[in-house]
Amino acid sequence: MRPLQVVITLKFCYSCYKQSTSYLSNGASVGFDFIIVGAGSAGCVLANRLSADPRHRVLLLEAGGSDWNPLFRVPLMTGVLLRSRYANWFYRTEPEPHLNNRQLFWPRGRVLGGSSAINGMVYTRGTPLDYDGWAQMGLPAWSFDKVLPAFKRSESYQPGANAFHGGGGPLPISRPNTPNPLFDAFVAAGQQAGYPFNPDFNGESQEGFGRYDFTTRNGERWSTARAFLDPARRRPNLTIRTDARLLKVIVENGRATGVEVLAGRDRQTIRTDGEVILSCGTVNSPAALMHSGIGDGAVLAGLGIPVVQDLKGVGKNLQDHLLARVEHACLEPVTLYGTLRGDRAAFALLRAIFLKSGPASSFPLEGGAFFKSDPALDEPDLQSHFLPGLSTAALRLPFLAKPKGRYDGHGFFANVYQLRPHSRGEITIGSADPLAAPLIKPNYLSDPADLRVLREGVKALRRVFAQPAFDRFRGPELAPGPDVVSDRDIEQWLRGVADTVFHPVGSCRMGTDDGAVVDQHLRVHGVAGLRVVDASVMPRMPSSNTHAPTVMIAERASDFILGEPA
Numbered sequence: 068m069r070p071l072q073v074v075i076t077l078k079f080c081y082s083c084y085k086q087s088t089s090y091l092s093n094g095a096s097v098g099f100d101f102i103i104v105g106a107g108s109a110g111c112v113l114a115n116r117l118s119a120d121p122r123h124r125v126l127l128l129e130a131g132g133s134d135w136n137p138l139f140r141v142p143l144m145t146g147v148l149l150r151s152r153y154a155n156w157f158y159r160t161e162p163e164p165h166l167n168n169r170q171l172f173w174p175r176g177r178v179l180g181g182s183s184a185i186n187g188m189v190y191t192r193g194t195p196l197d198y199d200g201w202a203q204m205g206l207p208a209w210s211f212d213k214v215l216p217a218f219k220r221s222e223s224y225q226p227g228a229n230a231f232h233g234g235g236g237p238l239p240i241s242r243p244n245t246p247n248p249l250f251d252a253f254v255a256a257g258q259q260a261g262y263p264f265n266p267d268f269n270g271e272s273q274e275g276f277g278r279y280d281f282t283t284r285n286g287e288r289w290s291t292a293r294a295f296l297d298p299a300r301r302r303p304n305l306t307i308r309t310d311a312r313l314l315k316v317i318v319e320n321g322r323a324t325g326v327e328v329l330a331g332r333d334r335q336t337i338r339t340d341g342e343v344i345l346s347c348g349t350v351n352s353p354a355a356l357m358h359s360g361i362g363d364g365a366v367l368a369g370l371g372i373p374v375v376q377d378l379k380g381v382g383k384n385l386q387d388h389l390l391a392r393v394e395h396a397c398l399e400p401v402t403l404y405g406t407l408r409g410d411r412a413a414f415a416l417l418r419a420i421f422l423k424s425g426p427a428s429s430f431p432l433e434g435g436a437f438f439k440s441d442p443a444l445d446e447p448d449l450q451s452h453f454l455p456g457l458s459t460a461a462l463r464l465p466f467l468a469k470p471k472g473r474y475d476g477h478g479f480f481a482n483v484y485q486l487r488p489h490s491r492g493e494i495t496i497g498s499a500d501p502l503a504a505p506l507i508k509p510n511y512l513s514d515p516a517d518l519r520v521l522r523e524g525v526k527a528l529r530r531v532f533a534q535p536a537f538d539r540f541r542g543p544e545l546a547p548g549p550d551v552v553s554d555r556d557i558e559q560w561l562r563g564v565a566d567t568v569f570h571p572v573g574s575c576r577m578g579t580d581d582g583a584v585v586d587q588h589l590r591v592h593g594v595a596g597l598r599v600v601d602a603s604v605m606p607r608m609p610s611s612n613t614h615a616p617t618v619m620i621a622e623r624a625s626d627f628i629l630g631e632p633a
Contacts, residue, residue, distance in 0.1 A: 173507055360373050362377075385494055393525060451484075
C-alpha cells in the first residue's frame with residue numbers, strides 16, 4: 068500500500084473516532100424506559116433488541132470508551148488488547164490460597180463491546196445437559212429447548228443455517244481453517260489417542276477433536292458492539308454514553324428509579340420510569356449491587372452502606388475455568404515464531420488492517436477438543452485449545468536481547484481446563500467507595516476434585532502429543548517438563564502455574580432459594596424494576612467458553628422484558 072493511502076486511511080479512522088466520540092457524548096439526564104449499564108457482551112445485545120421498538124427510550128451507559136481503533140478488529144491483536152488499559156479494567160485477584168498465594172491477572176473489557184472486544188473469539192455453547200440442568204434447578208425458562216432458539220437468533224453462521232445454527236442473526240460465526248500442519252496433527256493425534264473427530268462442537272455432539280467456530284468474518288473480529296450496536300446507533304430512541312461510570316442504582320420505596328453516574332468529572336442522576344438493567348459483568352454487577360445497598364446486610368452495614376435489600380447471595384457462587392499448558396519445542400519451522408520478527412509482525416498487522424488477510428487475520432487457537440477425564444462419564448469434563456506457538460512467545464526486535472532462561476524458538480502448546488469446576492469463590496467490596504476495585508476471590512482448587520480432573524487433563528494431553536501424528540514436529544517438552552512425572556509432581560506444578568481462562572460466571576446467580584440474587588426472568592429479588600443480565604446470573608458454569616452463553620442470556624432477557632413467550 069502506498070504511503071498516501073496509509074495517511075488517508077489513518078485520517079479516516081481518526082475522523083470516525085471524532086465523529087463517534089462526539090455522537091456518544093450526547094444524551095441528557097431525562098427519563099428513559101430502560102437504562103442499561105454496561106455496553107459489553109450482553110448490554111449491546113439488549114440495546115439493539117429493546118430499541119427496535121421506537122416507543123422505547125433506551126439509554127446505554129459504558130464506563131469505557133469507543134471501540135473506534137482498527138486494532139479491535141484484528142484477531143491476532145487479542146494479546147495486546149488483553150493488556151491494554153484503554154480497554155481493560157486490569158483487575159487482579161486476591162492471593163489464591165490453593166495456588167501458592169499467587170494473584171492472577173483478570174482482564175475484563177472496559178470499552179464498547181466489553182470483553183467481546185478483547186476475548187479470544189471462540190464460539191462454543193455448552194451441551195443440552197448444561198441448560199436442562201439449569202431447568203432442573205427450578206428455572207424452566209432455561210431448558211435447552213428454550214435457549215436453542217435464542218442462540219440461533221443471534222447467529223449468522225457462515226456455512227448456513229441448519230438444525231443447530233441460525234443464518235440470519237447479527238453475529239457472524241465462522242471457522243477460519245487456517246492452513247497449518249500443526250492443527251491437522253493435533254486433530255489426527257486426538258483420533259490416534261482414541262477420541263472421535265468432531266466436525267462441529269456446537270452441533271449434535273460436543274465430544275471429540277476438531278476446529279472451533281469464531282466470532283469473526285472475512286478476517287476481522289466481530290464484537291457485540293459491532294454486530295448489535297453499530298446497526299442500532301442511529302436510532303433516535305437509543306442514547307449511548309461512554310465514559311460514564313456507575314456509582315449506584317437509586318432505589319426508592321423498593322423500586323429502582325434511576326442511576327447515579329460519574330460522567331467525566333460530573334456526577335449525574337438519570338431517571339427511568341421503566342427498568343434499570345445491570346450488564347456490568349461477573350465482577351462489576353455484584354459490586355454495583357453492593358454499592359447500591361443490595362447484598363449481605365452485615366457486610367454492607369460494616370462498610371457504612373445503607374442496606375436497601377438484604378441479599379446474602381450477591382457476589383457468591385463465583386466460578387471460573389482454570390487452565391494449564393503442555394508445551395513442546397517444534398522441530399519444523401511451521402509455528403508463529405517467524406511471524407513475531409519485528410518487520411514481519413508489522414507487515415502482518417498492516418496486511419490484516421487493510422487487506423483483512425494474512426497471519427494476523429485469524430486467532431491461532433483454532434484446534435480444539437472436548438474430552439473426558441474418566442471414560443465412564445456421560446459427557447466431556449475437559450476442554451482444550453491448541454496453538455502453533457508458545458505461551459511465552461514475544462515480539463522479536465534486533466535491539467532487544469533474547470530472554471534469559473526461556474526457550475526462544477519454534478514451539479507449540481495446548482491448554483486444558485476442567486469444564487464444570489466444583490470450587491466456588493466470591494466477589495465482594497472492601498470499602499464504600501464505588502470507584503474502588505472490587506475484591507476478587509476465585510478460590511481455585513479449593514475442592515480437591517478440581518485438582519484431580521485438571522491433573523488428568525495434563526496427562527491426557529501428554530498422551531495426545533506422544534501420538535505418531537506429532538513425530539515429525541515433537542521436540543523436547545518445555546512444560547510441565549521432563550522432571551514432572553508423578554501425580555504429585557503434576558499437582559505441585561499446577562499450583563504454581565495454573566491460570567485463569569477469563570471465564571468468570573455466577574456471582575449474581577438466578578434461582579428460587581435464599582442464596583439466589585435474581586429470579587428466572589433475571590429480576591433482582593425484592594427490588595422492582597431492576598434486573599441483572601450478564602454472565603453473573605449463570606447458576607452453574609456451562610461446559611464451554613462463556614461468550615456465546617452470555618449473548619444467549621441477553622437474547623432471552625429481551626424476550627422476558629418485551630413480553631414475548633418465555
